[in-house]
Amino acid sequence: MDFPKRPNFQELEKEIMDFWEKEKLYKFNLEADKPVYSIDTPPPTISGKLHIGHAFSYSQAEFIARYKRMRGYNVFYPFGYDNNGLPTEKLAEEMHGVKAKDMSRAKFVELCLETSRKVEKEYERVFKRMGISCDWNELYRTIEPRVQKISQTSFLKLYEKGRVYRKLAPTLWCPKCETAIAQVELKDKEVNSFFNYILFELEDGGKIEIATTRPELLASCCAVFVHPGDKRYKHLVGKKAKVPLFNFYVPIMADKRVDPNKGTGIVMFCTFGDLTDVEWFKAYKFEPKISIASDGTLNELAGKYKGMKVKEAREAIIEDLKKEGLLVKQVPIKHVVNVHERCDTEIEFLLTKQWFIKYLDLKEKFLEAGRKIKWWPEHMRVRYENWINGLQWDWCISRQRYFGVPFPVWYCKKCGKEILASYDQLPVDPLKDKPSKPCSCGCKEFVPEKDVMDTWATSALTPLINAAWDKGTEHKRFKMLYPMSLRPNAHDIITFWDFNTIAMCMLHTGKVPFENIMISGHGLDRHGRKMSKSRGNVVLPLDMMEKYSADALRWWAASVKLGEDLNFREEDLRKGIRHATKLWNTARFASMHLKEKPNKPAKLNIVDRWLLAELAEVIDACTEAFEHYEYSKAKMHAEQFFWNVFCDYYLEMIKYRLYSGEEKDSALWTLYNSLLILLKLFAPFIPFVTEKIYQLLFRNYEGTKSIHISEWPKSEKDWYDKEALALGRIAVECIAALRKWKKLKNLSLAEEVENITLAHPEPEKVETIKKEIEKTMRIKNLLVEKGSEVIVKE
RNA sequence: GGGCCCGUGGUCUAGUGGUUAUGACGCCGCGCUUACAACGCGGAGGUCGGCGGUUCGAUUCCGCUCGGGCCCACCA
Numbered sequence: 001m002d003f004p005k006r007p008n009f010q011e012l013e014k015e016i017m018d019f020w021e022k023e024k025l026y027k028f029n030l031e032a033d034k035p036v037y038s039i040d041t042p043p044p045t046i047s048g049k050l051h052i053g054h055a056f057s058y059s060q061a062e063f064i065a066r067y068k069r070m071r072g073y074n075v076f077y078p079f080g081y082d083n084n085g086l087p088t089e090k091l092a093e094e095m096h097g098v099k100a101k102d103m104s105r106a107k108f109v110e111l112c113l114e115t116s117r118k119v120e121k122e123y124e125r126v127f128k129r130m131g132i133s134c135d136w137n138e139l140y141r142t143i144e145p146r147v148q149k150i151s152q153t154s155f156l157k158l159y160e161k162g163r164v165y166r167k168l169a170p171t172l173w174c175p176k177c178e179t180a181i182a183q184v185e186l187k188d189k190e191v192n193s194f195f196n197y198i199l200f201e202l203e204d205g206g207k208i209e210i211a212t213t214r215p216e217l218l219a220s221c222c223a224v225f226v227h228p229g230d231k232r233y234k235h236l237v238g239k240k241a242k243v244p245l246f247n248f249y250v251p252i253m254a255d256k257r258v259d260p261n262k263g264t265g266i267v268m269f270c271t272f273g274d275l276t277d278v279e280w281f282k283a284y285k286f287e288p289k290i291s292i293a294s295d296g297t298l299n300e301l302a303g304k305y306k307g308m309k310v311k312e313a314r315e316a317i318i319e320d321l322k323k324e325g326l327l328v329k330q331v332p333i334k335h336v337v338n339v340h341e342r343c344d345t346e347i348e349f350l351l352t353k354q355w356f357i358k359y360l361d362l363k364e365k366f367l368e369a370g371r372k373i374k375w376w377p378e379h380m381r382v383r384y385e386n387w388i389n390g391l392q393w394d395w396c397i398s399r400q401r402y403f404g405v406p407f408p409v410w411y412c413k414k415c416g417k418e419i420l421a422s423y424d425q426l427p428v429d430p431l432k433d434k435p436s437k438p439c440s441c442g443c444k445e446f447v448p449e450k451d452v453m454d455t456w457a458t459s460a461l462t463p464l465i466n467a468a469w470d471k472g473t474e475h476k477r478f479k480m481l482y483p484m485s486l487r488p489n490a491h492d493i494i495t496f497w498d499f500n501t502i503a504m505c506m507l508h509t510g511k512v513p514f515e516n517i518m519i520s521g522h523g524l525d526r527h528g529r530k531m532s533k534s535r536g537n538v539v540l541p542l543d544m545m546e547k548y549s550a551d552a553l554r555w556w557a558a559s560v561k562l563g564e565d566l567n568f569r570e571e572d573l574r575k576g577i578r579h580a581t582k583l584w585n586t587a588r589f590a591s592m593h594l595k596e597k598p599n600k601p602a603k604l605n606i607v608d609r610w611l612l613a614e615l616a617e618v619i620d621a622c623t624e625a626f627e628h629y630e631y632s633k634a635k636m637h638a639e640q641f642f643w644n645v646f647c648d649y650y651l652e653m654i655k656y657r658l659y660s661g662e663e664k665d666s667a668l669w670t671l672y673n674s675l676l677i678l679l680k681l682f683a684p685f686i687p688f689v690t691e692k693i694y695q696l697l698f699r700n701y702e703g704t705k706s707i708h709i710s711e712w713p714k715s716e717k718d719w720y721d722k723e724a725l726a727l728g729r730i731a732v733e734c735i736a737a738l739r740k741w742k743k744l745k746n747l748s749l750a751e752e753v754e755n756i757t758l759a760h761p762e763p764e765k766v767e768t769i770k771k772e773i774e775k776t777m778r779i780k781n782l783l784v785e786k787g788s789e790v791i792v793k794e
Numbered sequence: 795g796g797g798c799c800c801g802u803g804g805u806c807u808a809g810u811g812g813u814u815a816u817g818a819c820g821c822c823g824c825g826c827u828u829a830c831a832a833c834g835c836g837g838a839g840g841u842c843g844g845c846g847g848u849u850c851g852a853u854u855c856c857g858c859u860c861g862g863g864c865c866c867a868c869c870a
Contacts (some may be wrong), residue, residue: 589829
């Protein structure tokens with residue numbers, strides 16, 4: 001057997017990785033007659049490079065996959081890529097130095113696909129190198145045709161149920177690029193501006209003062225707001241104010257979103273100056289007054305100011321207000337505005353038609369669904385519930401983007417009616433394809449929907465994607481895989497991914513999509529900050545695995561409780577190396593003595609019985625911890641037992657038997673079995689080194705071709721031997737005291753000693769295990785007497 | 795501003811209404827004792843973030859406060 005003192009972990013891991021791949025160890029078997037454990041792997045966003053944070057949370061879910069596999073489950077562990085949407089668009093633009101709006105849509109989509117393919121390859125390398133035991137045959141991409149079909153089917157079904165509707169809604173708009181933009185494309189910018197104090201006339205001739213930075217929006221003014229608790233203005237609520245220059249009346253209303261300390265405490269509400277305006281618009285259901293066109297110029301509603309750019313109009317209106325004596329003062333201020341990150345242009349809100357999913361009426365149902373799922377850790381459910389309780393609007397699922405799943409929709413050119421694709425046409429691209437029949441009005445010309453769906457509207461379907469919902473709900477695969485056993489993800493996307501998935505799947509199937517949700521924390525940088533390109537604090541998993549090992553990286557990821565964040569410090573990776581080396585050397589020691597598979601002896605030595613009793617407790621503790629997704633506890637129990645009991649005491653205590661031959665069969669049998677059990681307890685965490693040792697030392701005897709499909713350890717009934725447990729622990733106490741004494745006396749541990757007197761509270765018990773203590777500590781004659789503490793007497 | 799979580803020796807971490815509070819890294823001393831110096835043995839090191847309350851008793855339960863993280867909201 002080949003047991004060098006120090007293995008080369010990198011080489012070892014690559015060899016094992018090839019072995020797993022060749023043996024197709026993690027392939028899901030649709031035909032197997034075993035209980036299924038299915039995992040709804042989070043498809044990572046194709047947005048750049050994977051960092052340590054990914055390694056952290058994917059490892060944690062993977063521990064569970066390996067544990068369940070060893071528990072005999074038919075584990076379904078697919079992999080996916082979320083390459084549908086804005087992050088991939090931005091990556092493609094960045095990598096190729098181009099901009100989407102400067103090229104044809106088809107060309108840009110092709111570029112995104114090409115970018116994604118390249119990045120997927122890199123992701124795959126990292127995950128495989130980490131030993132993530134996914135079945136790579138079960139691979140999906142959220143942009144691929146099959147998934148598009150599922151996503152579009154979802155849309156059509158919801159449409160049929162009356163759950164999907166289209167209505168005007170404010171959209172973030174860049175007037176320079178003349179495109180809708182997403183919230184993540186916004187950037188804050190501090191600008192110099194003026195607070196303009198403007199007079200509005202009341203019906204009774206009185207005047208009120210309003211401060212605004214955007215006088216050009218006067219034509220869009222719909223109302224005037226004060227704070228409900230503001231005594232100065234209480235009497236105004238319910239009255240009307242006349243908008244200067246345009247001379248129409250608007251209501252004066254109270255709303256707590258007004259800050260009484262800002263400006264005059266009276267604010268004008270326009271459609272739309274900023275995000276608060278959007279909220280008021282939605283909350284009070286105003287008729288919009290849009291005075292800014294998509295190119296950033298004012299429209300006919302603005303009367304004489306029509307055609308002017310926003311800034312020109314602002315100046316012109318200020319001039320006119322001055323002339324009329326309606327401008328009280330201008331106070332220069334610095335304030336933060338939202339600009340488009342590309343071109344630095346201040347954004348506007350435009351009313352456009354958007355698609356929504358109606359679900360506000362189902363809040364109670366979603367809360368109930370959340371209660372049907374086991375959350376690990378439990379408190380994470382609270383975030384889910386808070387999110388639902390705070391929901392105020394239906395879900396807008398349309399995005400004015402390019403790279404995403406298209407809506408299966410056209411509009412009749414003549415009557416404007418919505419024409420939906422038929423199911424057998426899916427996946428469909430309305431920009432290229434045509435409806436299968438003419439509009440009911442007879443018209444044969446159509447305007448395609450150009451928007452694409454929100455990426456979450458597709459990724460919220462992963463349980464259905466995995467279960468092949470496109471083939472219906474009555475086939476074997478769907479029944480095997482839906483609902484899924486586990487949804488693992490980090491806590492930042494509970495509100496997006498978990499909530500949307502539960503909502504979507506409940507709408508489609510009426511059943512919760514998974515039985516368990518396992519929420520992991522974040523792997524952060526040394527100072528506890530998220531890793532990001534802009535911060536420059538990204539640590540790459542591949543670098544760390546080359547420097548240490550995949551096992552070391554995984555060992556690190558297992559070191560905190562589920563749900564806790566963990567700061568990454570490179571020196572912590574040494575712990576994993578240290579542990580793997582220790583395990584390796586233990587196996588090396590065992591290999592020197594295990595020349596064949598030992599038979600169970602008729603009678604077990606007391607030390608062996610003690611070890612098995614300790615082991616039985618550890619197995620139970622690890623198993624229970626894993627059943628509760630507490631992998632870190634399982635790791636801790638196994639690790640502490642291994643170092644502090646197995647290596648420090650047990651191995652030392654059996655050496656005399658291994659070398660002398662006395663009761664050797666008992667020691668060999670126990671060593672063989674306890675080491676195998678330990679390997680199995682560690683296997684989910686450090687799959688490479690445990691596999692290698694298993695192959696070298698156990699495979700021939702055990703038969704099963706890999707430790708990762710071997711049976712999870714079970715303790716035998718007769719191992720729970722209370723007497724042996726107590727005696728063994730007493731022996732440990734005595735040995736510790738004797739070691740301390742030898743140290744004090746400057747004696748080497750190997751030094752033979754004649755007569756020693758040891759005090760112990762229970763001398764009669766020590767007597768029964770005296771021989772083992774003597775042999776371990778090389779004492780000729782151990783005398784025991786009663787004492788209050790365990791100590792060597794001079 | 796709202797919600798959730800975290801705050802234990804220099805660093806990371808376990809844990810509990812009750813004797814001297816767990817383990818590891820680091821540090822100090824000794825040791826290459828036939829698996830392992832990527833090791834072994836021994837040792838030093840903590841008012842369990844702060845204040846107040848409940849209790850016979852609190853690191854553990856409650857309230858407030860400070861610090862950190864994440865998500866959400868806000869910036870006329």
